[in-house]
Amino acid sequence: MTDNSLSVRESVGTAPAISIRGVTKRYAGATNAAVDSLDLDIAQGELVVFVGPSGCGKTTTLRMINRLEDPTAGSIHVNGTDVTEIDPAELRRSIGYVIQQGGLFPHQSVATNIGCVPRLLGWPKARIRERVEELIELVRLDPDLLDRYPSSLSGGQQQRVGVARALAADPPILLMDEPYSAVDPVVRAELRHELRSLQERLAKTIVFVTHDIDEAIDLGDRIAVFKTGGHLAQYSVPTELLARPDSQMVEDFLGADRTLRRLSLLTVTTAQLEPATATTPPLTIEASFSLRSTLDALLANATDLATVVDLDGSVLGVITLDAIAQIASGDPDSEPVRPWAAPRRKR
Amino acid sequence: MIAAQGPDSLIWWDWVGRHGDEILHKTLEHIYLTAVAVGIGLILAVMLSVCALRFNWTRSPIVWTSGALYGIPSLALFGFLVPITGASVLTAEIALVSYTLLVLVQNLLAGIEGVSPAVRDAADGMGYTASRRFISIEFPLALPQFITGLRIATVTTVGLVTVAALVGHGGLGDFINDGLKRNFSTPIMVGVIGSILLAVIADAAFVLLQWLTTPWLRRARR
Numbered sequence: 001m002t003d004n005s006l007s008v009r010e011s012v013g014t015a016p017a018i019s020i021r022g023v024t025k026r027y028a029g030a031t032n033a034a035v036d037s038l039d040l041d042i043a044q045g046e047l048v049v050f051v052g053p054s055g056c057g058k059t060t061t062l063r064m065i066n067r068l069e070d071p072t073a074g075s076i077h078v079n080g081t082d083v084t085e086i087d088p089a090e091l092r093r094s095i096g097y098v099i100q101q102g103g104l105f106p107h108q109s110v111a112t113n114i115g116c117v118p119r120l121l122g123w124p125k126a127r128i129r130e131r132v133e134e135l136i137e138l139v140r141l142d143p144d145l146l147d148r149y150p151s152s153l154s155g156g157q158q159q160r161v162g163v164a165r166a167l168a169a170d171p172p173i174l175l176m177d178e179p180y181s182a183v184d185p186v187v188r189a190e191l192r193h194e195l196r197s198l199q200e201r202l203a204k205t206i207v208f209v210t211h212d213i214d215e216a217i218d219l220g221d222r223i224a225v226f227k228t229g230g231h232l233a234q235y236s237v238p239t240e241l242l243a244r245p246d247s248q249m250v251e252d253f254l255g256a257d258r259t260l261r262r263l264s265l266l267t268v269t270t271a272q273l274e275p276a277t278a279t280t281p282p283l284t285i286e287a288s289f290s291l292r293s294t295l296d297a298l299l300a301n302a303t304d305l306a307t308v309v310d311l312d313g314s315v316l317g318v319i320t321l322d323a324i325a326q327i328a329s330g331d332p333d334s335e336p337v338r339p340w341a342a343p344r345r346k347r
Numbered sequence: 348m349i350a351a352q353g354p355d356s357l358i359w360w361d362w363v364g365r366h367g368d369e370i371l372h373k374t375l376e377h378i379y380l381t382a383v384a385v386g387i388g389l390i391l392a393v394m395l396s397v398c399a400l401r402f403n404w405t406r407s408p409i410v411w412t413s414g415a416l417y418g419i420p421s422l423a424l425f426g427f428l429v430p431i432t433g434a435s436v437l438t439a440e441i442a443l444v445s446y447t448l449l450v451l452v453q454n455l456l457a458g459i460e461g462v463s464p465a466v467r468d469a470a471d472g473m474g475y476t477a478s479r480r481f482i483s484i485e486f487p488l489a490l491p492q493f494i495t496g497l498r499i500a501t502v503t504t505v506g507l508v509t510v511a512a513l514v515g516h517g518g519l520g521d522f523i524n525d526g527l528k529r530n531f532s533t534p535i536m537v538g539v540i541g542s543i544l545l546a547v548i549a550d551a552a553f554v555l556l557q558w559l560t561t562p563w564l565r566r567a568r569r
Contacts (some may be wrong), residue, residue, distance in 0.1 A: 068471055093474030103469025107487045107563045117473055165473070175472075308561040 015080050017173060018040040018065060023074035025060050025230070034060045035230035037074070042222075044172075047199055047206040049220035051213055052253070057230030058209050065207065066095045078173065093117050096174035096204075096262050101182050102162020104150040110136075110161050111146040117169045135164040140194065156187040163195070167202075170340040176208045180215070192219055213253060217242070217261055225250050239265055243330070259328050264292035268308055271327050273317030280315060281305040287316055295324050359533045366537075370522075376540055377518025380511065381504045381549070388447030388500060395448070396455040397481075409452060417449040421510045429514060431494055446507055447500040454496025458489025491561050497537035498553040505546040509538060519545070 003102040018041070025035040035057040042048045050058035064076055067088045083091055104113050114135055115128040123131075136143050139160040150158055151254045159179060166174055180188045192215065199206060210216055216223050217238045225241070227233040227249050234241060234250045242262035245251040254261075268289045283306040285294050298306060304321040363370070394415070399406040432438045462485050470480045482508045509520025517524060519541040526535035558565065 066472060068468070089476045091473045091474075092472055097469070097472030099465060099469055099472070103465045103472070105466060105469070105484055105488075107484075107561070120474055120479070151563065156390065 017044045017079055019077040020040040021075050023071045026072045033230050038232055044205055045203045046221045047219060048196040048222045049216040050224050051216040052226030053228060056226035056228050058226045059177055062177055062207055062209050066092045066175055073231045093120055094171050096164045096166030096171040097167045098176040100178055104158055104161055106150055109147050109149060114165045114168055121169055139164045157346060159183060159191055174204050174206045201230045204307040231310055249324045260292055264290045266291045268294045268319055271319055271323040272310055273319055276315045276317055284309050291324055294319055357532050359538050361470055362533045373519050373521055373541055375498045377508055380508045380518050384443035384504050385501050388444045392448055392451035392455055395452050396482055413448040413452050416445040425513050434514040436516050438514045439516040443504055446492060449501045451496045455493045458492030459485050491557055492556045494553055498550060501549045502546045505542060509542055
C-alpha cells in the first residue's frame with residue numbers, strides 16, 4: 001500500500017522532512033510570481049507555521065508540497081524524495097491534508113469521511129472501521145457522531161473530523177491550510193490546544209498556514225513569515241522572532257506588544273531567581289506560570305517580589321521585576337514553553 | 348342508454364368501458380415511449396456532460412446543440428424526420444430524445460459545477476484520482492440537481508408523446524388524434540386526462556427517488 005518504493009514514508013536518516021529549494025511559482029497570465037525563489041527546510045516532527053498577509057504565497061507554498069500545485073522552477077523533496085517523481089494521487093494519500101471546515105464530503109457520514117484515505121488505499125473494511133473508531137477517540141469526539149452527516153455537526157466538530165480524516169492512514173506529514181478560520185475564537189483556542197497535544201503524542205511533521213500572527217505564535221515550533229510577492233521575510237522560533245524581528249515588515253506584522261507576547265511564551269523559571277531568604281515575599285507564583293502572568297500578578301499586587309514555588313509547594317526562589325525586565329530586553333535563546341503541555345521533546 | 352348519457356356529455360362512460368383494453372394498451376405504450384426516450388436521453392446526457400467537463404472546448408458546442416434541438420418546434424421536427432425514418436417508433440423516439448437533452452445536460456453540468464470548490468480541493472488533497480472523484484464525490488453531490496432535470500424531462504416527454512400521434516405512435520395521444528378527427532370528445536378527454544395523470548405520477552415518483560438517493564439532505568440541521 002503506502003509501502004510503495006516511492007512512498008514518502010521512506011525517511012532518510014535525519015534529513016529534513018520537507019526541503020524546498022529555489023522554488024518559484026508563476027501562474028499563467030500573472031506578472032508577479034506567487035512564490036519567488038523560496039528556500040526552506042522543515043525538520044522532522046516540527047510544527048511549522050506559514051504566516052503572512054494575503055497574497056504572500058503561503059498557501060501556494062503549502063499546496064506545492066502535496067502537488068496540488070506544481071512549481072514553475074525549483075524542487076521540493078519530501079523525506080528525501082523529489083515529489084515530482086511520485087504520482088500525485090499516491091503522494092497525497094501519504095500526506096495528511098486539512099482545510100477550512102475540514103472540507104468534509106457532505107454526502108458521506110462522519111465515519112465514511114474519516115475512512116476515505118484508507119478506502120483509497122484498499123484497506124479491508126474491518127480494519128478501516130477499527131481505525132475510524134480509534135481516530136474518533138483521538139480527536140475527542142463522541143462515537144455517536146460516526147453515523148451523522150457533516151451538516152449536523154458544529155464547526156469545531158467538523159474541524160476535528162477533518163483532522164481525524166487527515167490522520168487516517170497515519171501519514172508522517174500533515175498539511176493544514178487555514179483550518180480554523182471559520183470557527184469562533186473560543187473553539188479555535190481549544191482546537192489549537194488539542195492540535196498541540198496531538199502533536200506531542202504523534203510527533204508528526206505539521207505545516208500550518210494562517211494569516212493570524214497570534215495563532216502562529218501560539219502554535220508554532222518555528223514560524224515562517226512570508227511577505228507580499230512570495231518571499232520569506234524571516235524563519236525563526238517564536239521567541240527569537242519576537243525578540244529580534246529582522247525587518248520593519250516583520251516588526252509591524254508582529255504588532256506593538258511583541259515583548260509581552262514573548263514573555264507569555266517563557267515560564268517564570270527561565271528568569272534569574274534570587275535565592276530564598278528567611279522572609280519570603282507573601283505573593284507566591286507557581287513555577288509553570290509564564291513570565292507574562294507573573295508580571296501581571298506583580299503589577300496587580302503592587303509589589304516587585306514574589307516567591308516561586310513548584311507543584312508540591314517547595315520554594316524555588318524569588319522572582320523580581322528586574323529579572324523579568326532583563327529577560328524582556330534580551331536573551332532570545334530562552335527555551336519556549338507552553339503552560340498546558342508536558343515538557344517539550346528535546347530536539 | 349342514450350337517455351342516461353346525453354349526446355352532449357363530455358365523456359361517454361360506456362365508450363370508456365368498451366375500450367378498456369385499448370386504453371390500457373395505449374397507456375403502456377405511452378409509458379414505454381417516455382421511458383425509452385428519457386433512458387436514452389439520460390445515457391447520452393451523462394456521456395455528453397462528462398465530455399464537456401473533461402474537454403472544456405466541447406462544452407459550448409454541446410450546450411449550444413442541445414439548446415438548438417430543444418428550440419425546434421415539434422411539428423416541424425416530425426415533418427422533417429418522416430421522409431427519412433418514416434412514420435415509425437424510431438421517428439418518435441429521435442424527436443423525444445432530442446427534447447430531453449438540453450434539460451438533462453444543463454442540470455447535470457450545473458450540479459457538478461455547483462460542488463463546492465472546498466470539497467473538490469479536499470478530494471484532490473486526499474488523493475482521489477479525477478475519475479474516482481467524479482464517481483464518488485461529484486456525481487452523488489450533483490444527484491439532487493440531476494434528478495430535478497430528470498423530473499422536468501420526464502414530465503415534458505409525457506406531454507410530448509401525445510404529439511407523436513402524428514406519426515402513429517402517440518400512446519394516449521392517439522385517442523386525442525382520433526377524437527379530433529371524428530369531432531368526438533370522449534377519446535380526447537381520455538387521452539388528455541390519462542396523460543396528465545401519468546405526468547403527475549411520474550413527478551411524484553421522482554420526488555420519492557430524490558428523497559431516497561439523498562439521505563444527507565434529509566436530516567434536519569441542528
